[in-house]
Amino acid sequence: MVEMESLRKELREMERYREAAQLVQLDIETVCPSGGMEEEAEIAAFLEKKEYLLRREAGYEKDVLSLHEKYDELSELEKILSDTVYDRYLKEKNISPEKAHEFSLVEKKAYMNWRKAYDESDFGLFKESLSEVIRNKKEKSSLRILSPDEEGTFDSIYDMVLDENEKGFRVRQLDKIFNDCFAGVTDIKDRILKSDKKIRTDFLSRKVSDEIQRKTAEYIADVLGFDREKGSLIIAKHAFSDRISRYNVRITTYFDPALFTSNIFSVLHETGHALFELLQPEENFEYYISDNKTQGMHEAVARFFENIIGRSEGFIHYIYPALKELMPEALSDVSEREFYEAVNYVSPSFIRTDADEVTYSLHIIIRYELEKKLFSGELKIDDLPEEWNRLYEKYLGIRPGNDREGVLQDVHWSSSFGYFPTYLLGNIYSAAFYSVLQKDMDVDSVLRNGKINEITGWLKERVFYKADRLAPAEWIKDITGKELSASDYVSYLDRKYSLIYGI
Numbered sequence: 001m002v003e004m005e006s007l008r009k010e011l012r013e014m015e016r017y018r019e020a021a022q023l024v025q026l027d028i029e030t031v032c033p034s035g036g037m038e039e040e041a042e043i044a045a046f047l048e049k050k051e052y053l054l055r056r057e058a059g060y061e062k063d064v065l066s067l068h069e070k071y072d073e074l075s076e077l078e079k080i081l082s083d084t085v086y087d088r089y090l091k092e093k094n095i096s097p098e099k100a101h102e103f104s105l106v107e108k109k110a111y112m113n114w115r116k117a118y119d120e121s122d123f124g125l126f127k128e129s130l131s132e133v134i135r136n137k138k139e140k141s142s143l144r145i146l147s148p149d150e151e152g153t154f155d156s157i158y159d160m161v162l163d164e165n166e167k168g169f170r171v172r173q174l175d176k177i178f179n180d181c182f183a184g185v186t187d188i189k190d191r192i193l194k195s196d197k198k199i200r201t202d203f204l205s206r207k208v209s210d211e212i213q214r215k216t217a218e219y220i221a222d223v224l225g226f227d228r229e230k231g232s233l234i235i236a237k238h239a240f241s242d243r244i245s246r247y248n249v250r251i252t253t254y255f256d257p258a259l260f261t262s263n264i265f266s267v268l269h270e271t272g273h274a275l276f277e278l279l280q281p282e283e284n285f286e287y288y289i290s291d292n293k294t295q296g297m298h299e300a301v302a303r304f305f306e307n308i309i310g311r312s313e314g315f316i317h318y319i320y321p322a323l324k325e326l327m328p329e330a331l332s333d334v335s336e337r338e339f340y341e342a343v344n345y346v347s348p349s350f351i352r353t354d355a356d357e358v359t360y361s362l363h364i365i366i367r368y369e370l371e372k373k374l375f376s377g378e379l380k381i382d383d384l385p386e387e388w389n390r391l392y393e394k395y396l397g398i399r400p401g402n403d404r405e406g407v408l409q410d411v412h413w414s415s416s417f418g419y420f421p422t423y424l425l426g427n428i429y430s431a432a433f434y435s436v437l438q439k440d441m442d443v444d445s446v447l448r449n450g451k452i453n454e455i456t457g458w459l460k461e462r463v464f465y466k467a468d469r470l471a472p473a474e475w476i477k478d479i480t481g482k483e484l485s486a487s488d489y490v491s492y493l494d495r496k497y498s499l500i501y502g503i
């Protein structure tokens with residue numbers, strides 16, 4: 001089909017601009033000297049704009065519409081591609097390039113104001129930008145053209161914002177899943193806090209040199225089967241991962257001087273993201289659908305490796321001898337059991353990114369509740385810090401002492417809303433597919449013997465294969481045969497932590 005051919009050619013060109021922009025962005029976040037930052041940021045913005053303008057060209061739009069009309073004549077993969085490009089077309093059609101530029105300026109300014117507010121721990125410096133960002137999101141949603149399938153399915157603007165982040169989700173459905181999760185997690189947390197189990201954590205802050213940390217990071221990536229011909233591991237200021245092109249991914253890690261294990265779990269997490277990219281079907285690239293994975297899907301895989309695998313008894317058993325050999329100063333007087341318990345220690349804390357597996361969900365549920373109220377107008381921006389603190393006290397029993405350890409801790413609200421829920425959905429998805437994996441193999445024994453490739457192979461077939469072809473809830477249903485719910489996640493936590501804490 002001639003439109004399909006020309007569309008693919010156009011997408012190829014856009015992809016090149018995006019890949020180039022990503023490379024520049026990677027440079028900015030890793031090795032770019034401070035004097036070069038501003039210009040590199042301009043280069044990245046220039047390339048992104050080029051990509052955007054190509055998408056707004058009349059020829060491209062004509063191809064998108066024409067394929068949508070001939071939908072019935074398309075093959076399965078062509079249909080997915082057509083849906084993908086048409087969906088984006090509907091979202092962008094009414095946003096002029098000037099408007100798009102205006103939106104991005106607001107976010108740039110909001111980021112700078114957030115940074116300043118964070119450094120000074122003063123919410124007042126950020127609040128104006130925050131209300132501008134919310135206004136932006138509302139305007140953007142009002143400009144979106146709805147497809148016939150979507151008409152009448154959104155009950156609120158926040159519903160649309162959620163859908164932008166995790167396709168197909170609505171507040172009424174998420175409320176149910178998150179309420180169940182909240183009840184289950186709160187019960188587990190309360191039982192843990194009442195237990196008299198003592199967990200030793202003193203050794204976690206022992207000094208480990210950068211050189212040994214680097215070797216540890218490489219060891220962990222190798223255990224997961226990270227292919228160094230297709231990806232590299234970089235030491236940076238924070239942990240993230242990026243796919244540059246088909247067989248070219250980058251993962252980064254950082255060393256926290258006060259917690260040497262954070263490097264291990266960052267590498268597990270980011271390698272999870274990278275494997276998801278590298279092990280997807282070849283045709284996803286031929287049909288330009290490889291970026292259809294949602295944030296929640298991606299987090300599911302990353303958190304699966306970080307927590308379900310990485311913090312499991314079997315995996316710790318397998319890696320512990322090597323860790324002890326790598327860092328004898330830190331671990332010589334620590335038993336395997338003590339190490340396993342330490343990396344699963346549960347304690348309410350202020351900062352989301354430092355949270356343990358059990359209390360993590362509560363950090364997200366607090367943000368979700370606040371986002372809904374900010375969008376409905378029920379919560380005024382001025383009252384946000386107090387409401388944040390009140391919810392932390394209510395759900396976690398701790399009250400932040402300042403804005404920096406409270407409402408200002410995350411950068412997200414300088415550019416996005418509806419994003420936090422995808423983190424918790426990721427956890428919930430990961431437990432859902434873990435419940436199937438456990439039926440298919442003896443996971444503990446596979447891990448104890450270090451045969452991670454058996455698990456990766458299973459993921460490739462059962463989890464990765466359809467990720468770009470289905471919306472998240474359908475994807476999980478395809479894997480588990482059940483509707484998505486919080487039950488697998490809550491039972492996973494319950495089983496694991498009942499044993500650790502003897503509760």
Ligand SMILES: [Zn+2]
Nearest residue numbers: 269273299302
């Ligand atoms: Zn992640």
